[in-house]
Amino acid sequence: MERKVEYIEICPECNSKSLTKDYERAEIVCNDCGLVIDEKIMDMGPEWRAFDYEQRVKRSRVGAPMTYTIHDKGLSTVIDWRDKDSYGKDIAPRSRAQIYRLRKWQQRIRVSNATERNLAFALTELDRVASRLTLPRNVRETAAVVYRKAVEKGLIRGRSIEGVAAASLYAACRKCKVPRTLDEIADSAKLNRKEIGRTYRFVSRELSISLKPTTPIDYVPRFGSELSLSGEVQSKAIEILGKAMSQELTSGRGPTGVSAAAIYIASVLLGERRTQREVADVAGVTEVTIRNRYKELAERLDIEITI
């Protein structure tokens, strides 16, 4: 397999330029959306080749955690693979053919049972997390389709069912244009954000799911409604973001922070003021982020607001 040398400077998910290179794990992580962008730090040029060889060897020896197991309870009577009967005598050729078919059949049942159990568990998990995030039906269904495809392609092996389910949900949210941040998914799934980010990246690559980066505009409807802001304020925020995007003021910035800043400005402009704190809480960013982004936007777009 040919390995492409990528020089990543920008997050493919959210366009953020704020990336952390994690030498310990040899991966690059986006600080804004949490995506684990690349696990091939070694290919990243001379700077990266300095990466400690011993560490690499140690890690590859440990390997990926194996959490997927085939539950086979209740089907413990496996037909013997040797062609002997229970007294150790040879089995006649005719019976042998029969036994062969039986064995095949038993194996098939075992595999499909395990797959079914896996799916049933994953779908329950998907529903649990989705309802915690109050996601609409179509998102859950899309997530289930993604998960099923991942199972069919054998992508679950070496990964946790919960992790792949959460990653499928993250992909589905984006596909259905109701984006949730990795933080939100991680909180609801009670999983590590990085694990989901890593799994999502892997699954979306393997299934060739290509999603456009989430833009700040994508977050306006949800943040707006969580802040009980009118449609006018939301439209105003979208208008501001449209201008900001066309002037490339948003690239390299985390989309949630920019979205929140625009919403804040719009709320002030139209007399439905929300505090920076309130907006920050809904968007899952800090007040400092809002302050920095809104100052940038106001200055570059010539918006006069009195705070």
Ligand SMILES: [Zn+2]
């Ligand atoms: Zn990102």
